[in-house]
Amino acid sequence: xxxxxxxxxxxxxxxxxxxxxxxxxxxxxxxxxxxxxxxxxxxxxxxxxxxxxxxxxxxxxxxxxxxxxxxxxxxxxxxxxxxxxxxxxxxxxxxxxxxxxxxxxxxxxxxxxxxxxxxxxxxxxxxxxxxxxxxxxxxxxxxxxxxxxxxxxxxxxxxxxxxxxxxxxxxxxxxxxxxxxxxxxxxxxxxxxxxxxxxxxxxxxxxxxxxxxxxxxxxxxxxxxxxxxxxxxxxxxxxxxxxxxxxxxxxxxxxxxxxxxxxxxxxxxxxxxxxxxxxxxxxxxxxxxxxxxxxxx
Numbered sequence: 001x002x003x004x005x006x007x008x009x010x011x012x013x014x015x016x017x018x019x020x021x022x023x024x025x026x027x028x029x030x031x032x033x034x035x036x037x038x039x040x041x042x043x044x045x046x047x048x049x050x051x052x053x054x055x056x057x058x059x060x061x062x063x064x065x066x067x068x069x070x071x072x073x074x075x076x077x078x079x080x081x082x083x084x085x086x087x088x089x090x091x092x093x094x095x096x097x098x099x100x101x102x103x104x105x106x107x108x109x110x111x112x113x114x115x116x117x118x119x120x121x122x123x124x125x126x127x128x129x130x131x132x133x134x135x136x137x138x139x140x141x142x143x144x145x146x147x148x149x150x151x152x153x154x155x156x157x158x159x160x161x162x163x164x165x166x167x168x169x170x171x172x173x174x175x176x177x178x179x180x181x182x183x184x185x186x187x188x189x190x191x192x193x194x195x196x197x198x199x200x201x202x203x204x205x206x207x208x209x210x211x212x213x214x215x216x217x218x219x220x221x222x223x224x225x226x227x228x229x230x231x232x233x234x235x236x237x238x239x240x241x242x243x244x245x246x247x248x249x250x251x252x253x254x255x256x257x258x259x260x261x262x263x264x265x266x267x268x269x270x271x272x273x274x275x276x277x278x279x280x281x282x283x284x285x286x287x288x289x290x291x292x293x294x295x296x297x
Contacts, residue, residue, distance in 0.1 A: 056080050057102070057204070057235065061111035064097050071097040073259045074111070081203075082233040084226070086246040086266070089256035090282040095239045096126070098256070099208050102237065119148065122200035124193055124207045132181050138192050139177040142168055145199025167195040172221055187218035194222050205229055207238035211245065223249060243270060257281040 057079040064072040071094040079085055087095040100106040102116060103123040122145075143156070143164050150160050168174060171191040181189060190210065197205060207226075211219050227249075229236050240246060246253055246266060253269040255261040257278040262269040 055115055057116055058114040059111070060114065062098075062101070062108065062113065063110035064094065064101050064106060065109055066094075066097045066106075070258060072101075072256065075256075075260050076111075077254060077260065077263045079235065079237065082230070082235055083252050084230040084236045084250055085238070085252045085254060086250035087237065087239045087254045087256065088241070088243065088246060088270070089258075090278060094256050094258050096208055099123075099206050099237065099239050102204075103206055116204060120202055121204045121206060122197045122202040124197050124205075124210060126208045126212065127186065127189060127193075130189075130193075132184070132189060134181075136181050137178050138168065138173060138181060138184070139164060141181055141192055142195045142199065145196035145201075148200070163199060164195075167198045168192075170198065170225065171195045172218075185215075186212075187214040190214050190222065191218060194225055198225070202234075204235045205237070207236065209239055209241070211240065211242065219245075243275075246270065 059075050059077045059079070062072060062075040063070075075098070087098060089095045097106055101108060102113060103121060104116075104118055105123075143160075145167070146160055146163065150156070165174075165177070168177060171194050173188065173191050173195065176184075176188065176192075181192065184192065194210075197207075210222065226236055226238075230251075238250070247270060250266055252264065253266040254263045255269050255274055255278060258281070261278055261281075262274050
């Protein structure tokens, strides 16, 4: 039996046994002795370790490709601990490929990414990468955020169940716990995925186009979750094409057009001159070009 089937059986068994607790106030600290480290309050009442946070992320002469086409060329940048960074570029010009590389999902052709390891990253992919036809409920999808922290061969503890309930409440899906995910709207599914990221409780959060095709209320609510992550010194790196959103909310921006156009304070990077340069480079770029490898003959 695979881990997914086991986890679903565990959840259903616990519910059959009546081991479901009522959600407390969202901002209360959850009671749990499982993690054995010092915690402080997070937005959802879920706790994060005081030693959770890592040093800055270093992108060093990074070159990436997508489907054998060049996507990112010789990118060097430092992303500070606790930074809320938007990665912006024309569609298809490297931003999602870069995020996937940070998540360990894309091979690096040249250079390196330093300061990241798999157990410090929570990754939210684009909805188009998800198969929402799989027969899962909202609760069953959200509980997967605890995958690295609990043993699904054992019963789900009351405290773990409570963490899931509270995360669902924070993203505004209380009452949807037993809804199948294939019945959710785009905004509801995105709330569900944010709840799963909340439970992953990692110092680095990668968000790939988190606000595509969702309603304004969902965007507003989930932005508040991101703001609390940022206030709690988590590093948030999000890919988006929405320049108005970036200008309004994101303190830092990395502007790409396969190569780095600018990296720094958003108001200094998203200038008319830089955006014009991005458009010109995008129009002139040859997608059939070979990767530029420094030092190659």
